[in-house]
Amino acid sequence: MPIDIAKPPKRHTLAPAKQRILDTADKLFYDEGIRAVGIDRLISTSSVTKATFYKHYGSKDRLILDYIAYRHLQVAEVIDTAAQATDDPEELLRELARIQSRFIGTSGFRGCPFLNAATEFTDPAHPVRRAVEQHREWFHDILETLLRAMGHPLPGDAADDLVLARDGAMAGGYAGTRSPRRPR
Structure with a gap:
């Protein structure tokens, strides 16, 4: 019987653009630092528009x-x-x-x-x-x-x-x- 520890949160399927932004942030924030990465860089690296970024994350x-x-x-x-x-x-x-x-x-x-x-x-x-x-x-x-x-x-x-x-x-x-x- 497996050990009873807290279960991970449920993984939700995100819209492809939203997931792409999150994956980009995951890489850039970790590699370069959160404050070092600006919105414009996140948007261009994610290949989304500003409107798409703000629609998904605000x-x-x-x-x-x-x-x-x-x-x-x-x-x-x-x-x-x-x-x-x-x-x-x-x-x-x-x-x-x-x-x-x-x-x-x-x-x-x-x-x-x-x-x-x-x-x-x-x-x-x-x-x-x-x-x-x-x-x-x-x-x-x-x-x-x-x-x-x-x-x-x-x-x-x-x-x-x-x-x-x-x-x-x-x-x-x-x-x-x-x-x-x-x-x-």
């Missing part, structure tokens, strides 16, 4: 929130797939670490998209920061659930530590070197 702010939600959906689907493959919480926890390691090792890795977004929006009350916080709480809850199922005496504290370790791995994986260590 503003860059709404697109940014949809981008964060889209990134959350992608992570949630990967974790759900892993959770469906095992009923062993320890194995799932190990698989989550492997997933993160593979993500860090991908070509074009630029750090955690959620931490990157939080860095660009410094006001903790900003909707982007709240969306990032919700994602992080969701991930923490998954870790805590797994640790509790494993019988960890302090699952909440241990989940805090694992989230912090993940943050460090994501930041270090981007800022650090990818070359093998040289012997001393």
Whole structure:
């Protein structure tokens, strides 16, 4: 029986132009930064008109929130797939670490998209920061659930530590070197 964790949000079929804009934002915001990418660039790269962009998103702010939600959906689907493959919480926890390691090792890795977004929006009350916080709480809850199922005496504290370790791995994986260590 698979482990009971929060299911990913339902993936909705979007109009092709709306999906193209979101896919473009997903790539450009992650690769270059949210604030560095302007509306005109999103429109031209998406091959849509201004009217189409505004019809579907209304503003860059709404697109940014949809981008964060889209990134959350992608992570949630990967974790759900892993959770469906095992009923062993320890194995799932190990698989989550492997997933993160593979993500860090991908070509074009630029750090955690959620931490990157939080860095660009410094006001903790900003909707982007709240969306990032919700994602992080969701991930923490998954870790805590797994640790509790494993019988960890302090699952909440241990989940805090694992989230912090993940943050460090994501930041270090981007800022650090990818070359093998040289012997001393």
